[in-house]
Amino acid sequence: MTKIHFWQGNEACAEAAITAGCKFFAGYPITPASEIAEHLALRLPQEEGIAIQMEDELASLGAVIGASWAGAKAMTATSGPGFSLMQENIGYAFMTETPCVIVNVQRVGPSTGQATKCAQGDVMQTRWGTHGDYASIVLSPNSVQEMFDLTIKAFNLAEKYRTPVILLADEIVAHMREPINVPPSNKIEIVNRKKPKPTDKAFFGSEEIPPMPSVGQGFNVAVTGSTHNEYGIRYTADPTVHRRLVERLMGKIRKKASKIIDFEDCNIKNCEAGVISYGCTSRAVYETVDLAKKKGINLGFLRLKTLWPFPDNAVQTMAKNAKIVFVPEMNLRQIFYEVERAVSGMVPVVPINKIGGGEMITPEELLAKVVKGVKSVD
Amino acid sequence: MRDLPLPFCTGCGDLTIMNCFLRAVHELGYKDLNRFVFCSGIGCAAWIPSPHFKADSIHTAHGRSIPVATGVKLVRPELNVVVFGGDGDLAGIGLSHLIHAARRNLDIVVVMANNMIYGMTGGQVAPTTPIKIKTTTTPYGNVERPFDTTRLVVAAGASYAARWTTFHIEQLKESMKKAITTKGFAFIEAVSQCPTAFGRRVGLKTAPDMLQWFKGNSVTLQEAEKMAEKDLEGKIVVGEFVHREFPTVTETLYEIMKEAKKGAQKN
Numbered sequence: 001m002t003k004i005h006f007w008q009g010n011e012a013c014a015e016a017a018i019t020a021g022c023k024f025f026a027g028y029p030i031t032p033a034s035e036i037a038e039h040l041a042l043r044l045p046q047e048e049g050i051a052i053q054m055e056d057e058l059a060s061l062g063a064v065i066g067a068s069w070a071g072a073k074a075m076t077a078t079s080g081p082g083f084s085l086m087q088e089n090i091g092y093a094f095m096t097e098t099p100c101v102i103v104n105v106q107r108v109g110p111s112t113g114q115a116t117k118c119a120q121g122d123v124m125q126t127r128w129g130t131h132g133d134y135a136s137i138v139l140s141p142n143s144v145q146e147m148f149d150l151t152i153k154a155f156n157l158a159e160k161y162r163t164p165v166i167l168l169a170d171e172i173v174a175h176m177r178e179p180i181n182v183p184p185s186n187k188i189e190i191v192n193r194k195k196p197k198p199t200d201k202a203f204f205g206s207e208e209i210p211p212m213p214s215v216g217q218g219f220n221v222a223v224t225g226s227t228h229n230e231y232g233i234r235y236t237a238d239p240t241v242h243r244r245l246v247e248r249l250m251g252k253i254r255k256k257a258s259k260i261i262d263f264e265d266c267n268i269k270n271c272e273a274g275v276i277s278y279g280c281t282s283r284a285v286y287e288t289v290d291l292a293k294k295k296g297i298n299l300g301f302l303r304l305k306t307l308w309p310f311p312d313n314a315v316q317t318m319a320k321n322a323k324i325v326f327v328p329e330m331n332l333r334q335i336f337y338e339v340e341r342a343v344s345g346m347v348p349v350v351p352i353n354k355i356g357g358g359e360m361i362t363p364e365e366l367l368a369k370v371v372k373g374v375k376s377v378d
Numbered sequence: 379m380r381d382l383p384l385p386f387c388t389g390c391g392d393l394t395i396m397n398c399f400l401r402a403v404h405e406l407g408y409k410d411l412n413r414f415v416f417c418s419g420i421g422c423a424a425w426i427p428s429p430h431f432k433a434d435s436i437h438t439a440h441g442r443s444i445p446v447a448t449g450v451k452l453v454r455p456e457l458n459v460v461v462f463g464g465d466g467d468l469a470g471i472g473l474s475h476l477i478h479a480a481r482r483n484l485d486i487v488v489v490m491a492n493n494m495i496y497g498m499t500g501g502q503v504a505p506t507t508p509i510k511i512k513t514t515t516t517p518y519g520n521v522e523r524p525f526d527t528t529r530l531v532v533a534a535g536a537s538y539a540a541r542w543t544t545f546h547i548e549q550l551k552e553s554m555k556k557a558i559t560t561k562g563f564a565f566i567e568a569v570s571q572c573p574t575a576f577g578r579r580v581g582l583k584t585a586p587d588m589l590q591w592f593k594g595n596s597v598t599l600q601e602a603e604k605m606a607e608k609d610l611e612g613k614i615v616v617g618e619f620v621h622r623e624f625p626t627v628t629e630t631l632y633e634i635m636k637e638a639k640k641g642a643q644k645n
Binding site for chain 2: 023024026045046047048049050052054055056058059060061062063064065066067068069070071072074088089091092214215216218219220221222223224225226232233234
């Protein structure tokens with residue numbers, strides 16, 4: 001596979017899963033994510049993997065969780081409506097520390113919305129979708145190359161932190177075709193879960209990220225989504241056991257946030273105005289920077305590759321230098337509020353939003369808002 | 379078994395089901411449960427294997443034990459994957475997974491403890507509650523007909539299906555042995571007493587009262603065939619409903635894998 005390919009985003013995601021070592025896929029058809037299931041149905045058996053179409057998205061993520069406990073790296077792919085159905089098992093995977101990858105190729109919601117059109121409306125759902133306290137790891141690709149690179153990264157983070165990881169793509173990056181470079185396999189970092197020693201008995205909390213056995217290895221592992229101690233035994237009334245468990249589960253991600261967070265930045269330390277964007281929307285920002293320069297505006301940008309954990313520090317660096325920060329999104333303000341929280345009143349934060357019909361925010365539209373905004377603070 | 383206190387109420391049928399299963403496994407010659415993986419959802423019956431069996435067990439979200447079992451079985455086909463659940467878990471919230479697993483002929487065993495009520499949550503009506511029965515959510519009596527889950531699973535394509543009550547312990551145990559050794563999807567419905575949340579409200583306050591009711595109210599499949607439909611109303615039809623062999627989804631997928639690999643190498 002090493003070479004330059006001209007792939008569709010969904011195809012790049014599926015091939016990346018195989019490269020990352022994925023041996024199990026379960027999914028349910030949904031636009032605009034179905035090509036991932038179709039490609040893996042063809043390719044996984046060739047790589048001694050299993051691909052199965054389940055009866056719904058509840059079952060899809062359920063099967064992925066079972067496969068992960070059976071020792072396989074496992075993935076599912078869906079879009080908003082299916083992602084809503086997966087919320088119960090996302091919480092379960094978090095609570096049971098089951099590594100798995102969930103791809104959400106966003107389309108216009110709420111509900112059935114506009115099935116074939118692009119949107120970025122599921123950002124907050126990836127952070128707060130399931131019930132209870134939890135921390136999520138969410139990656140946001142903005143190109144076919146990143147559909148490949150960040151899918152591998154999603155598997156690596158899932159295995160490393162023993163947690164579900166969400167690849168939050170969108171219809172545009174999933175359906176467009178671009179040349180992509182697949183590096184030789186010895187240049188690709190692949191992370192595998194920490195396995196237990198034969199004498200290990202605690203798989204849920206003896207250490208921050210405990211080792212993970214597979215079923216059928218004689219460990220007699222007890223897995224449960226109820227509050228449990230380090231041996232997997234349920235303690236459903238004990239406040240201390242619950243606090244210790246959930247604080248560790250959140251802590252193992254929060255404390256490592258600086259290691260997980262990934263972004264692309266340009267000129268954030270000395271720009272007069274800044275743009276914070278992610279996913280397909282960020283593709284318009286590169287040209288906007290050039291257009292702004294011609295108008296005499298020194299525009300910097302921050303492009304989020306990880307949405308969660310949120311890169312407060314990078315946002316604050318920009319806000320300390322820029323006079324104004326713009327947040328373009330294909331939703332009606334989601335990351336905007338998170339930026340506002342991080343900026344904490346240092347400078348004005350301006351939302352730029354567009355929804356419906358899958359139309360991107362163009363560089364010209366972005367420029368017009370930037371020019372107007374910069375004038376307002378001069 | 380793990381050295382943990384059991385959670386079941388006095389007289390609970392789940393203890394009988396647990397006992398029958400462990401005896402079945404023992405009589406089949408297994409010295410331990412190392413080759414077994416147990417999946418169970420939410421509800422009293424989910425506690426039969428988890429965390430009490432000294433074995434790998436996955437206690438899943440409500441109704442999702444069969445999907446999780448699907449993932450386990452497809453990746454590790456050599457292991458015996460057994461699902462335990464109640465009627466609410468398997469015939470209520472998780473029903474579609476039960477039907478689809480039977481349709482796929484997924485090579486697992488599903489044991490459904492049917493106590494005809496949501497016991498853990500305090501006695502609400504279930505999709506298996508007999509008509510006219512008063513429950514906490516049907517104070518005027520249940521207005522809906524109950525599912526015949528075993529026949530449903532047979533129609534969906536199960537390889538093995540049997541129904542007994544916790545009165546029929548010998549037959550239940552023998553059917554469990556057949557379910558474990560049958561290739562393909564095997565389903566056992568164990569009609570089970572819940573004196574706490576069901577019996578107490580219908581005048582059958584103790585386990586013996588309920589077992590007497592099961593005894594008097596059960597008819598075998600052979601007897602049932604000769605009876606008129608109206609005489610069968612309210613009866614529990616017990617017996618082995620089906621025992622047949624089809625290719626399983628697991629073996630077919632692994633055959634495809636071999637062929638696909640060869641094809642890929644040629645190309």
